[in-house]
Amino acid sequence: MLGGDGPVLEYAVRMHRFATGALFSERLASGGLCAEDIDQLAALLADFHQQAPVASASSGFATGSTRRATALAALDGLGEIAGKNEQRELRDWLDTKAHALMPLWNFRLATSRVRECHGDLHLANLVRLNAGVAAFDGIEFDPALRWIDVIDDVAFVVMDLLVKGRRDFAFRFINAWLDRTGDHAGLPTLAYAMVYRALVRAQVHSLRGAQGMSTARSYIENATAFIQPAQPRLFIMHGLPGSGKTFSSQRLLEREGAIRLRSDVERKRLFGLGMREDSRLKGLDIYGADTTGKVYARLFRIAHLVLMAGFPVILDAAFLRRAERAEALALANTLGVDFSIVVCEAPIEVLRSRLTTRHGDASEADVTVLDKLQGSAEPLSGLESTYAFELEDENPARNAA
Numbered sequence: 001m002l003g004g005d006g007p008v009l010e011y012a013v014r015m016h017r018f019a020t021g022a023l024f025s026e027r028l029a030s031g032g033l034c035a036e037d038i039d040q041l042a043a044l045l046a047d048f049h050q051q052a053p054v055a056s057a058s059s060g061f062a063t064g065s066t067r068r069a070t071a072l073a074a075l076d077g078l079g080e081i082a083g084k085n086e087q088r089e090l091r092d093w094l095d096t097k098a099h100a101l102m103p104l105w106n107f108r109l110a111t112s113r114v115r116e117c118h119g120d121l122h123l124a125n126l127v128r129l130n131a132g133v134a135a136f137d138g139i140e141f142d143p144a145l146r147w148i149d150v151i152d153d154v155a156f157v158v159m160d161l162l163v164k165g166r167r168d169f170a171f172r173f174i175n176a177w178l179d180r181t182g183d184h185a186g187l188p189t190l191a192y193a194m195v196y197r198a199l200v201r202a203q204v205h206s207l208r209g210a211q212g213m214s215t216a217r218s219y220i221e222n223a224t225a226f227i228q229p230a231q232p233r234l235f236i237m238h239g240l241p242g243s244g245k246t247f248s249s250q251r252l253l254e255r256e257g258a259i260r261l262r263s264d265v266e267r268k269r270l271f272g273l274g275m276r277e278d279s280r281l282k283g284l285d286i287y288g289a290d291t292t293g294k295v296y297a298r299l300f301r302i303a304h305l306v307l308m309a310g311f312p313v314i315l316d317a318a319f320l321r322r323a324e325r326a327e328a329l330a331l332a333n334t335l336g337v338d339f340s341i342v343v344c345e346a347p348i349e350v351l352r353s354r355l356t357t358r359h360g361d362a363s364e365a366d367v368t369v370l371d372k373l374q375g376s377a378e379p380l381s382g383l384e385s386t387y388a389f390e391l392e393d394e395n396p397a398r399n400a401a
Helices: 024-030 035-051 064-076 084-110 150-163 167-181 184-206 210-226 245-256 263-270 289-308 322-335 348-357 367-376
Strands: 114-116 126-129 132-135 147-149 233-238 259-262 313-316 338-343
Touching: 024 035, 024 126, 035 132, 035 150, 035 167, 064 084, 064 184, 084 147, 084 184, 084 210, 147 150, 147 184, 150 167, 150 184, 150 210, 167 245, 167 259, 184 210, 184 259, 184 289, 233 245, 233 322, 245 259, 245 313, 245 338, 259 263, 259 289, 263 289, 263 313, 289 313, 289 322, 322 338, 348 367
Parallel strands: 233 313, 233 338, 259 313
Antiparallel strands: 114 147, 126 132
């Protein structure tokens, strides 16, 4: 009976049904999923992952050998749903890539990146509630499936959005998560995690019989697409504060499927600040010349890693000095990737107005900073202009060297 005296024998749970159409999968299908949903999800998961319990290095969770075995098992579980050529191509890639990633996987386990995660973040396990977005139905029945690398957890969201044809949302999400966590070091493992997750979802849908076969095939085809050779390229933004660099780079990253590195975010990270914390309230000067040099060095270091991982990269910084632009070009040439300069311009009175009214952004550049930078900015040279385009140009590849 309910209530009464004596020891508790069982707990009763009163459940509420989600509103019809509230799941991310439903909102996406109806055209209702929006950028705010994606941004809130990225913030929710970033905060969750940073606070989640950490697996000990001796736990045995998410080791390199375990990852390889589970991915190959997921492939084997598909049976004849995947063609022989697909199976052979996927098996060869999974095996070769696993051996290459073993040191990084094990290093991330040893450095607290394996945590107690959700484990099943496909779009039907994400929901929009009145209070905001939420994830539900995390894996409880098998610890090995939830004690995973945080990159593996977010890879599920990225993969599912890509399979559903929303590359813009996929890269909006991963960039927003990276801005908050700074975990760019995990990006070399992202493709492997997405392939594994796609194979798992293909297997789940195949168990539904004929009605699930089309969806299962979509996941397999996308898994095969994820293993194709990457075509990374390097974009740098160029413009004074308030010229729209971050707005334009957001459009560009969603269009190109790129990873963006923001100087404003990385500058604050150097001081241990969150992206929206105000350094002035803490009495810090984060815009000195020495700091700026360290910020650019950090941007180039991370860009090198991300380009090597196969992603297009956007460096969202002012790049007002020729020496900074030359270093970016040198990086592109060293790695053999295309290079472009995205030019952002606006009349000085517009820049002043934007900076005066701007709030809630990672950048703290004000009119004083604008005046200082305007006087020291070095215009593009003739050679640099050959790499330059404005975002309205829908074909930047024609400007690439």
